[in-house]
Amino acid sequence: MDPSINFSYHLPITAKVITNHGLNVSDNIGKINDNDNIQWQMRWDKADKTGYYCYTGNHLTPLVDVVSNILHTCAVSVPPDVVDCIEHTYDTVVSILKTASSIYVPKVKKGFF
Numbered sequence: 001m002d003p004s005i006n007f008s009y010h011l012p013i014t015a016k017v018i019t020n021h022g023l024n025v026s027d028n029i030g031k032i033n034d035n036d037n038i039q040w041q042m043r044w045d046k047a048d049k050t051g052y053y054c055y056t057g058n059h060l061t062p063l064v065d066v067v068s069n070i071l072h073t074c075a076v077s078v079p080p081d082v083v084d085c086i087e088h089t090y091d092t093v094v095s096i097l098k099t100a101s102s103i104y105v106p107k108v109k110k111g112f113f
Contacts, residue, residue, distance in 0.1 A: 038109055038110075039109070039110035039111075040109065041108055042101060042105045042106075042107055043106045043108055047104055047105040047106065048104045048105075051103070051104045052100050052101070055096075055099075055100045055103065055104065059096045059099075059100070060096055063092060066085075066089055067089060070085055070089070
């Protein structure tokens with residue numbers, strides 16, 4: 001459901017909760033690392049979009065033939081290894097997109113601005 005009012009100007013509410021799940025507190029002294037709890041946000045408005053599009057285009061284009069072959073093969077009959085092929089292709093696409101974003105899209109701590 002999409003509200004008719006745009007709430008994008010509101011600041012997010014954050015809370016930091018530290019719990020001790022029955023552990024000895026003295027065992028955990030000095031072991032809490034705040035860097036593990038940092039949430040990062042991608043800044044697409046500051047991204048090198050041209051570089052991102054070139055990178056993803058160059059790396060995703062070879063997968064077009066893979067997907068096309070899967071579709072042609074499944075049109076005749078579904079081979080037993082089609083699920084593995086689809087999952088491998090999906091994992092490859094996700095990996096390419098994550099790599100491209102890590103190269104071309106800067107990240108800031110969530111709530112930074």
